[in-house]
Amino acid sequence: MDVQRVAKMVSRIEADAWVIVAGSQEILQWFASHPKPALALFGRRRMVKIAGVGPDHQPALLDVTRRLVQLGHRRIVTLVRPERRIPQPGRLERAILDELTAHGISVGSYNLPDWEDTREGLHQCLNELYRVSPPTALIIAEASIFTATQLYLARRGILAPQHVSLVCTDPDPSFVWLQPPATHVHWDSRPLLRYIMRWIDGVTHGKDERRNIYTKCELIEGGTIGPARG
Numbered sequence: 001m002d003v004q005r006v007a008k009m010v011s012r013i014e015a016d017a018w019v020i021v022a023g024s025q026e027i028l029q030w031f032a033s034h035p036k037p038a039l040a041l042f043g044r045r046r047m048v049k050i051a052g053v054g055p056d057h058q059p060a061l062l063d064v065t066r067r068l069v070q071l072g073h074r075r076i077v078t079l080v081r082p083e084r085r086i087p088q089p090g091r092l093e094r095a096i097l098d099e100l101t102a103h104g105i106s107v108g109s110y111n112l113p114d115w116e117d118t119r120e121g122l123h124q125c126l127n128e129l130y131r132v133s134p135p136t137a138l139i140i141a142e143a144s145i146f147t148a149t150q151l152y153l154a155r156r157g158i159l160a161p162q163h164v165s166l167v168c169t170d171p172d173p174s175f176v177w178l179q180p181p182a183t184h185v186h187w188d189s190r191p192l193l194r195y196i197m198r199w200i201d202g203v204t205h206g207k208d209e210r211r212n213i214y215t216k217c218e219l220i221e222g223g224t225i226g227p228a229r230g
């Protein structure tokens with residue numbers, strides 16, 4: 001997510017168009033001003049004039065936030081990578097914080113902690129969270145971070161849903177092998193692929209398509225959430 005490094009890479013590679021996966025706002029703004037056509041797949045694209053496509057997580061994430069509050073959870077933490085927090089929280093993260101506030105829960109950096117985007121940084125963040133006020137629920141972006149967090153907690157004897165509720169913001173093929181099944185936000189990748197192919201076809205015909213498309217999501221309530229302990 002370093003604009004200067006990306007700019008150097010782009011200058012070295014001959015390409016007719018670019019698809020940027022999960023780009024930060026700064027990266028997407030750079031591509032939007034670049035002469036080559038570019039499309040944002042996921043990422044912080046809402047405020048950038050660039051073609052884009054990705055699932056609309058917000059309704060499902062609000063559903064699961066309300067469900068957790070209904071189950072008695074007050075210490076709800078969202079774990080996302082730096083590009084979702086910097087320079088300020090993204091739309092989805094703000095929506096979760098606003099929903100917690102609407103239910104009378106005070107929010108702050110505890111609910112959206114800062115952490116270095118490494119394995120060690122994730123573990124350090126979890127160590128700090130569990131040092132004083134252990135969260136009763138974790139909403140975790142990306143399946144890889146969800147699995148890493150689940151393994152970290154299991155090594156400490158902290159299991160879902162007995163001791164903590166766990167939610168992943170995305171689907172993953174590995175979830176069908178989990179017991180209990182992971183509570184997660186499901187979305188279909190096929191509409192995204194169809195839009196990318198239509199966009200590529202438009203680029204070959206000289207079109208400068210800059211629409212931003214959001215596809216539907218749904219909450220799959222598996223077995224990793226339950227009533228807040230105590």
